[in-house]
Amino acid sequence: xxxxxxxxxxGTQDILPAESLKWRVxxxxxxxxMELFNYGEIRTPAFEKTELFDRGVGLxxxxxxxxxxxxxxxxxxSLTLKPELTAPVSRAYVQHSLGxxxxxxxxxxxxxxxxxxxxxxxxFRQFHQFGVEAFGxxxxxxDSEIISIAVTLFKELGLKDISLxxxxxxxxNCRDKYKDELKKFLKPYLKDLSAxxxxxxxxxxxxxxxTKSLSDIEIIKNAPTISxxxxxxxxxxxxxxCELLDTLKIKYEVDxxxxxxxxxxxxxxxxxxxxxxxxxxxxxxxxxxxKLVEMIGGKPTPGxxxxxGIERIMMTLKNYTDKNSIDIYxxxxxxxxxxxxxxxxxxxxxxxxxTECDMLRRSIKSQLRDANKIGAKYAIIIGDKEFENKxxxxxxxNNGEQxxxxxxxxxxxxxxxxx
RNA sequence: GUGGGUGUAGCUCAACUGGUUAGAGCACCUGUUUGUGGCACAGGAGGCUGUGGGUUCAAGUCCCAUCACUCACCCCA
Numbered sequence: 129x130x131x132x133x134x135x136x137x138x139g140t141q142d143i144l145p146a147e148s149l150k151w152r153v154x155x156x157x158x159x160x161x162m163e164l165f166n167y168g169e170i171r172t173p174a175f176e177k178t179e180l181f182d183r184g185v186g187l188x189x190x191x192x193x194x195x196x197x198x199x200x201x202x203x204x205x206s207l208t209l210k211p212e213l214t215a216p217v218s219r220a221y222v223q224h225s226l227g228x229x230x231x232x233x234x235x236x237x238x239x240x241x242x243x244x245x246x247x248x249x250x251x252f253r254q255f256h257q258f259g260v261e262a263f264g265x266x267x268x269x270x271d272s273e274i275i276s277i278a279v280t281l282f283k284e285l286g287l288k289d290i291s292l293x294x295x296x297x298x299x300x301n302c303r304d305k306y307k308d309e310l311k312k313f314l315k316p317y318l319k320d321l322s323a324x325x326x327x328x329x330x331x332x333x334x335x336x337x338x339t340k341s342l343s344d345i346e347i348i349k350n351a352p353t354i355s356x357x358x359x360x361x362x363x364x365x366x367x368x369x370c371e372l373l374d375t376l377k378i379k380y381e382v383d384x385x386x387x388x389x390x391x392x393x394x395x396x397x398x399x400x401x402x403x404x405x406x407x408x409x410x411x412x413x414x415x416x417x418x419k420l421v422e423m424i425g426g427k428p429t430p431g432x433x434x435x436x437g438i439e440r441i442m443m444t445l446k447n448y449t450d451k452n453s454i455d456i457y458x459x460x461x462x463x464x465x466x467x468x469x470x471x472x473x474x475x476x477x478x479x480x481x482x483t484e485c486d487m488l489r490r491s492i493k494s495q496l497r498d499a500n501k502i503g504a505k506y507a508i509i510i511g512d513k514e515f516e517n518k519x520x521x522x523x524x525x526n527n528g529e530q531x532x533x534x535x536x537x538x539x540x541x542x543x544x545x546x547x
Numbered sequence: 548g549u550g551g552g553u554g555u556a557g558c559u560c561a562a563c564u565g566g567u568u569a570g571a572g573c574a575c576c577u578g579u580u581u582g583u584g585g586c587a588c589a590g591g592a593g594g595c596u597g598u599g600g601g602u603u604c605a606a607g608u609c610c611c612a613u614c615a616c617u618c619a620c621c622c623c624a
Contacts, residue, residue: 135615189622190621190623191622191623194621194622195622195623212623212624241624243622245621245622245623246548246619246621247616248617249617250624252624255624256624257624259624324622335622388623406618406619407620410624411624412624413624436624437623437624438624440624441624457584459583459584461582461583462582491582492582492584493580493582493583494576494577495584496583496584496585497584498584499584500584507584509583511582513582521582521583523583523584525584525585528584528585
């Protein structure tokens with residue numbers, strides 16, 4: 129490694145051809161699934177006004193306080209590379225008045241996001257999410273559809289050992305009441321809590337429920353449960369959602385400690401967990417955000433969605449071993465036939481046959497070796513002899529059989545073969 | 548931001564307690580067949596041992612720093 133070599137930014141990665149094939153398989157599955165559920169794809173800009181995230185995600189969240197790539201542009205405006213997509217998608221929903229055209233708007237995206245965190249397994253500074261957002265319904269039917277999409281997709285992908293955790297953090301005012309009660313309960317234990325939980329006691333007490341400290345977990349066991357603070361409507365909403373999931377035969381585990389980190393969540397929260405991912409085992413997380421649209425200046429509109437980490441999904445998928453193969457390799461021998469080789473390769477491609485030929489002026493042997501290596505099914509060999517006689521050699525590289533074909537009928541001959 | 552682990556060829560890894568010219572497999576290139584791939588065999592190319600200091604007669608090996616990668620914490624997908 130030379131010392132003046134320029135390397136990629138920490139936490140970013142190049143997706144090389146061997147790997148990108150796998151990405152395309154996944155992306156296609158996603159597009160197909162979303163078509164089944166009748167969601168439209170949305171693509172938003174890579175950067176937004178910083179204010180969108182301040183208001184949408186929440187000023188005291190980790191994302192906004194320490195993870196955003198922000199800068200002041202030449203016009204004096206603070207801009208930010210998007211660290212999540214619910215806020216930008218909601219912004220687009222409001223900006224284009226999508227809610228006016230339809231009572232229910234169903235959107236999805238596959239996109240790159242940026243967060244300045246220390247990379248580790250399943251965590252990157254530029255990473256990708258597949259996400260779904262539905263605006264306009266507060267009813268549990270849409271909650272169950274959203275969850276069903278995630279479950280369906282992961283089933284499609286053949287992922288096993290994925291478990292669904294479900295909770296409701298209630299609507300806003302009951303959550304405030306719960307927060308107070310939780311703090312009241314925790315106060316006597318405050319000095320026994322882990323350092324990070326002590327900090328969260330002030331900033332975001334709900335997150336203490338999510339702690340990994342074993343001693344904290346002991347204390348929390350006896351803490352009040354949020355379900356006791358639900359309003360009657362919250363309870364009905366949650367119960368109906370559970371019934372719908374039962375109808376769809378979707379298995380879930382109610383986890384009253386499942387609290388999502390971003391400010392905009394209310395009521396339903398859920399997470400899909402894969403045990404094979406190490407510490408970052410959440411493959412998909414989502415929930416309801418009934419206040420978000422008005423927080424960013426739209427008319428009050430309920431919404432729900434999820435985001436799934438593409439890289440994390442990718443890690444749980446088996447590697448695809450299919451090496452890409454091509455149909456034909458045109459082998460040329462000597463300088464006289466170079467133009468013929470190029471013209472023929474071009475015609476074959478126009479006939480929709482994937483074709484390769486030598487660019488390095490290599491020997492016939494090297495060219496055939498290369499043809500074999502890249503998995504060509506046929507080789508067409510043209511040398512001086514063939515050039516003179518207007519006959520080319522067509523070699524089947526699977527069985528080694530070789531035949532002479534008149535050059536003027538080579539295209540129709542090749543297109544008639546089965547690949 | 549904090550802590551642990553690891554840095555030797557493109558990749559995966561060797562090199563006994565410091566000791567001559569740092570090796571192997573895979574991959575790559577060329578030949579064995581001067582116009583025919585795979586298999587086999589033969590050969591070749593490819594390294595400032597991450598970088599910079601230090602200890603020593605002698606450092607890939609020990610010490611310090613630094614950078615990178617990696618795992619974990621915080622938090623999240």
